[in-house]
Amino acid sequence: MLKDFEKKKREDKEALGAEIKGYQSTLLGQQQLLRDAKLPVIVLIEGWAAAGKGSLIKELISEIDPRFYNVVSPVVLPEADERYPFLYHYVKSIPEYGKITFFDSGWMENVVRKFLRHEITKTEYRRRVRQVNEFERQLRNGGYLVVKIFLHIDKDTQFERLRALTEAPETEWRVTREDLAQHKEYKRYMEAYDEFMEKSGEASAWYILDGSRRKTAVRDAMKLLVTRIDQGLRSGKFVGDPYYEDFPLKEMPKLADVDLSPSIDDEEYKKELKKLQTRLSELHNIIYRKKIPVILCYEGWDAAGKGGNIRRVTYSLDPRGFDVRPIASPLPHELNRHFLWRFWTRLPRTGHICIFDRTWYGRVMVERIEGFCSEKDSERAYNEINEFERMLTDWGAVVLKFWIHVDKDVQLARFNDRQNTPEKQWKITDEDWRNREKWDEYETAIDEMLEKTCTKNAPWYIIESNDKKYARIKTLKIIVKALEKACEDHFERIME
């Protein structure tokens, strides 16, 4: 009888091995289908220390082509990365369309651990849970397949595994203090994991796998992944419907109703400019020390004077503490990701000022009008942008958005001036003329954009720029006022 038992056991083991091999080769086949379908996949493997996340990933990737996937390790973040919003590290690593990213623990572990170690408050914890849900929903709506696995082991199993790792000299170094601390507080962690999973299943479901039997866990994970990919391939790339949340908005006038006559005389301009630049320079020092990130967004009509306006701002700033990010058409590897990705990866560090010369609002202007994205994509973008900007201001950033405004006649005069002045000709292109023809279409889109995205936390300002000097002074005043307020409120904000 025992002999039979042993035989059965051996057979089961072989069958399991064969099953895993089968899934591995299915996955290998799926990789080309994913590529053809341009379907991106994110696999998040969370779970207890010593649950076997690393070896699970090793099995998952063992047959597939390295050109096709990417593994993100659970690095202890260098201080530099801590100076970005908490999701930055993960957003940075999302795959291109048609590829897979495996996260060897990720945003869940980050949030739970920081909360249990009292590094973030309950308020911040709730915020981050919300941000995680937003992040995952945006991914899903953008066509990403997100598979989330929690690898579970009980306390005794963890004890045995940690002991085995610690007692072998070649693996001892892998056990961190934090792993041991987690074990000692197993119950608290268990509750916290549970709570997090309950609260973060909105956009994509959690799958809990039993990590105590390694091979079975690998089989189950492979099966899950292969099945989910198969479903994804059959239903085709998902394009989400717009989703609306009521953000507190400020009311904006229609562009047509804006009075563009304000101007400033030269003497007044010089005086004001000097005063404001001096003040801005002082404020730059303070926000640098207080580590407040500042994001200034410039949008506006062609030839409205964005460039000159930006230069009057940067002139007051220490080059060590700011960057101007000119936004041109997306590069291929940017087009192949969620549209906000190229802005996420260009965010400033805390204490730095980042000036976007054109922004993510291209999605609801040029991309919408020229048909570079679907109607649904641009419709969905309003809310996605509001969420993105709330995440920035929650992080502590000052976000100001300027619409540099001129009327059609002034634009024409400036276009002609550029055309007729040799040194300025490079500033005017055929595209500018083409865009001008679509003025009315743009105006409608811009009115809608201003209406839907002028949130209280990240407001729009219409800058009347028929008189460029007036525009510069107005912009500087807004920036100075906002930074003064941010410096005053700083202590309250960090104590939230």
Place this chain on the structure above:
Amino acid sequence: MLKDFEKKKREDKEALGAEIKGYQSTLLGQQQLLRDAKLPVIVLIEGWAAAGKGSLIKELISEIDPRFYNVVSPVVLPEADERYPFLYHYVKSIPEYGKITFFDSGWMENVVRKFLRHEITKTEYRRRVRQVNEFERQLRNGGYLVVKIFLHIDKDTQFERLRALTEAPETEWRVTREDLAQHKEYKRYMEAYDEFMEKSGEASAWYILDGSRRKTAVRDAMKLLVTRIDQGLRSGKFVGDPYYEDFPLKEMPKLADVDLSPSIDDEEYKKELKKLQTRLSELHNIIYRKKIPVILCYEGWDAAGKGGNIRRVTYSLDPRGFDVRPIASPLPHELNRHFLWRFWTRLPRTGHICIFDRTWYGRVMVERIEGFCSEKDSERAYNEINEFERMLTDWGAVVLKFWIHVDKDVQLARFNDRQNTPEKQWKITDEDWRNREKWDEYETAIDEMLEKTCTKNAPWYIIESNDKKYARIKTLKIIVKALEKACEDHFERIME
């Protein structure tokens, strides 16, 4: 008389201001010429603490378009960056063709400061000076205009400036301990700066400017920059001649002379594979702890079996400690920089293994044969690559290069197999067939490449891959042996 004197002084000051304004607007005009000429410019501003580097840069950039330049700040490197070769931080930031990068202190300060603070040995200091010269020469030969300025102030001036900064509460935080230490050791620093400049003027000259009179220094720097750009524009983008240094080489056979018959039987293969993978896994742990970076380079004929070979290696590795970098055609922003830039920016951190699936050798194979670069460019590349790889091994990396070799018949059989097997069809493209037609041309190029770049520090290995299993075992053996040696020699290397 005093009145006249005052008047003269005022006039001089105004004249100086007007002169600066003039240069600023010249620079503004030059920016479009630079763009048209696709000429990249690097401006390195070195000099004493409090010499006015920051405000000089502010003046230099004040009129130009932010889309057109980039300022690299003298950040204290986060620990993460210290895990890359020392030039990494600077190479990362070189401009695209047609743009300017300003370095607010750079590689000179880095080397000198680290040496004076005993963080690097004399040997390492000499190496870095050599690397700096190589870096600058490669830049110049690649058409970069490099302008190097040292902003000098004497000890008393530095004292007064540091005092003024320290005594004002809003600037106090800007004075670092290191600045004060530098002042206390003014003489030692002076000698070290002097020595460094003497040794690093080969590829591009140093300009010493007097920083004690700020406005004059700005004028002089502007004039210098504008003049140098003007010269650069007039002479057109520089294309350097090949430069040769005698690297210690290993002799390589011609591909035609390689015996491709070696094979291995199945049982032996399984046994060896298991043994080698287990050993590699152990070694991965050790190199991770010892922080030895490992760079494995794969090149080979289409269908030679690179992918499968790589997977047999990665299977033994912890996904947290390695990356596979598949190298495809360069993206636009990569094409617009020195050809090694896209490899520099993909280097592994210390302790990590990086597998390049195709490499920088594309320069002397496909780019040469398809005419994607000039004859001179690819001719120059042999030495540039040898320098690049020496820099890697000097840094402590293990660099191994594999040529995965098959004969023409075997390739044909594999192509046909791919063509006829539905699941494999994605692996074969028209390009593969086109490349095959150029087999002889490639063979000549490869023979030359193997001959000129098989350095002792970063050797090539020809892997006979008519039998893929034999090839995998041979590759694994070479890797295991090299890593064992690196672990043994580790202490000697770091004590150098």
